[in-house]
Amino acid sequence: MRQFPHILKKEFADYFVSPIAYIVIAIFLIVTGWFFFSTFFLYNQASMRNFFTLLPIIFSFVIPAVCMRLFSEETHQGSYELLMTLPVTHADVVIGKFSAAVVFCCAMLIPTLAYPASISFLGSMDWGPVIGGYIGAILLAGAFSAISLFASSLTDNQIIAFIIGAAVCITLTLINQMLFFVPSVVLSVISYIGTGVHFENISKGIIDSRDIVYFASVIFIFLYGTYISLLYKE
Amino acid sequence: MIHVDKLTKFYGDFCAVDHISLDVRKGEIIGLLGPNGAGKTTTLKMLTGFFPPTDGEIRVMDRSISENPLEIKQMMGYLPESSPFYKDMLVYDYLMYVARMRGIPSSERHARLKYLSGLCSLSAIMHKSIGDLSKGLNQRVGLAHAMMGDPEILVLDEPTxxxxxxxxVEIRGLIKKIGQEKTVIFSTHILSEAEATCDRVVIINQGKIVADGKMEDIRENAGKGAVLHITIANAEFESARLKLESIDGVASVSLVEKTDDGLISVTLDCPNDADPREAVYLKIKSTDWILLNFNRKKEALESVFHDLTRNSVN
Incomplete structure (x- = not known):
């Protein structure tokens, strides 16, 4: 496990070598900025709540787009072979790429710090939910990155990887709104599976170990799935 | 150095490599030859630890590749077919990345890069992005990639x-230069390349080794001796055949061509170590034939290869 920082560094730099990073960050900022501020003044409240309500849906599209190339491109180009014949383990590769995606998501969130900064001039701001919201956002980004990385390891076609990743992320995001379709026997299980509730709790500033465990397990399960999928490729 | 024992690989029902056993000594340059789809690339991929064999074992310096994959990958440099590098990266960045991945300490990375850029003549293209390079330059970057960790064993899949x-010619020269110190295994389907570069040739067909040894030995073992080509004027084929076949060391005479102006071209098949050129010349001298052309050819590599790879099909 000593090679993963090199992979992280390379993958992260790759985003900024090609135009992908700039395009994705620009789109993310425009979309969040527009949706957030178009209703912000109507509520007349100095809070970031709406921003964090929007985040899961936006992340469901943006993060699969960020992660789709991580394995698909390598297997498609054949550079996967070069990578795996270097002295690295599968775990190095999975963790390196995953952390590159998470670091990229953090880089994408950094410019949005301008929102709470400017809002705090307009009124007295409760910083608890904002800090909680950002912690939640990073956890959510981790979970969605793990899911999208797994999708990317399944196919050498980036579009398919994006669609699979986005489909899973959207389902997890929206499942809490569709609970009335669910039979009551499995209701508690299904409602636990959805990311919505867990993210909402954290973004209210309530840091509950159950929510942390939820995100940690999603990340672990999908990273492990990616690991298995790489082994299966052989 | 490398010991391969009954290596077998199945892709589903298809057997790509079928019980290959091979010993490679230190400092050898080995050419893996075979028609397309013979199992060369699969064998090399298993050697480099890219995927595990279905059955059989590979030991490098007495360590099993399935038990110590990292250690063995550290000892090997690999150039895959058609060098699929990250197209967006600069040559310099890419080679630095490989150096880091190979665990070269930061103080030595620059020196190593400088050495390799000299060896593979990369100095002029260090700042270019890999996607913009021509095929030949790309291949040189590939060699630098493979050589980065100063590996004991270099595995090259169709380097030319x-x-x-x-x-x-340039790449061949480079391989020979590298082969003075390192063990090199490369695959090719160009016969003259194997002959020009290798100490030893392993011919694979349909996943099996059909010949293994020095090029000359393979040629000899194929049971083919030399062939004499003669063109004469002023002679009838039948009488020429009788006369020539009576010479010691000529197994058979066959007609290649007979032109309208009375020239006949014949080939004389000679068994393995026979060289009846003198006797043939003296025989022709004793007649009134006019000798226009006379040459001796060793059995062409192509036909040896053709026979070896065709026989095993039957």
Whole structure:
């Protein structure tokens, strides 16, 4: 496990070598900025709540787009072979790429710090939910990155990887709104599976170990799935 | 150095490599030859630890590749077919990345890069992005990639594929230079390349080894001796055949061509170590034939290869 920082560094730099990073960050900022501020003044409240309500849906599209190339491109180009014949383990590769995606998501969130900064001039701001919201956002980004990385390891076609990743992320995001379709026997299980509730709790500033465990397990399960999928490729 | 024992690989029902056993000594340059789809690339991929064999074992310096994959990958440099590198990266960045991945300490990375850029003549293209390079330059970056960790064993999959003749000569020279110190295994389907570069040739067909040894030995074992080509004027084929076949060391005489102006071209098949050129010349001298052309050819590599790879099909 000593090679993963090199992979992280390379993958992260790759985003900024090609135009992908700039395009994705620009789109993310425009979309969040527009949706957030178009209703912000109507509520007349100095809070970031709406921003964090929007985040899961936006992340469901943006993060699969960020992660789709991580394995698909390598297997498609054949550079996967070069990578795996270097002295690295599968775990190095999975963790390196995953952390590159998470670091990229953090880089994408950094410019949005301008929102709470400017809002705090307009009124007295409760910083608890904002800090909680950002912690939640990073956890959510981790979970969605793990899911999208797994999708990317399944196919050498980036579009398919994006669609699979986005489909899973959207389902997890929206499942809490569709609970009335669910039979009551499995209701508690299904409602636990959805990311919505867990993210909402954290973004209210309530840091509950159950929510942390939820995100940690999603990340672990999908990273492990990616690991298995790489082994299966052989 | 490398010990391969009953290596077998199945892709579903298809057997790509079928019980290959091979011993490679230190400092050898080995050419893996075979028609397309013979199992060369699969064998090399298993050697480098890219995927595990279905059955059989590979030991490098007495360590099993399935038990110590990292240690063995550290000892090996690999150039895959058609060098699929990250197209967006600069040559310098890419080679630095490989150096880091190979665990070269930061103080030595620059020196190593400088050495390799000299060896593979990369100095002029260090700042270019890999996607913009020509095939030949790309291949040189590939060699630098493979050589980065100063590996004991270099595995090259069709290193000269798609290059122009000058580049081929250049890369061959490089392989020979590297082979003075390292063990090199490379695959090719170009016979003259194997002959020009290798100490030892392993011919694979349909996943099996059909010949293994020095090029000359393979030629001899194929049971083919030399062939004499003669063109004479002023002679009838039948009488020429009788006369020539009576010479010791000539197994058979066959007609190649008979032209309208009375020239006949014949070939004389000679068994393995016979060289009846003198006797043939004296025989012709004793007649009134006019000798126009006389040469001796060793059995062409192509036909040895053709026989070896065709026989095993039958």
């Amino acid at each position: 594929q798609g290059l122009d003749p000058n580049q081929i």
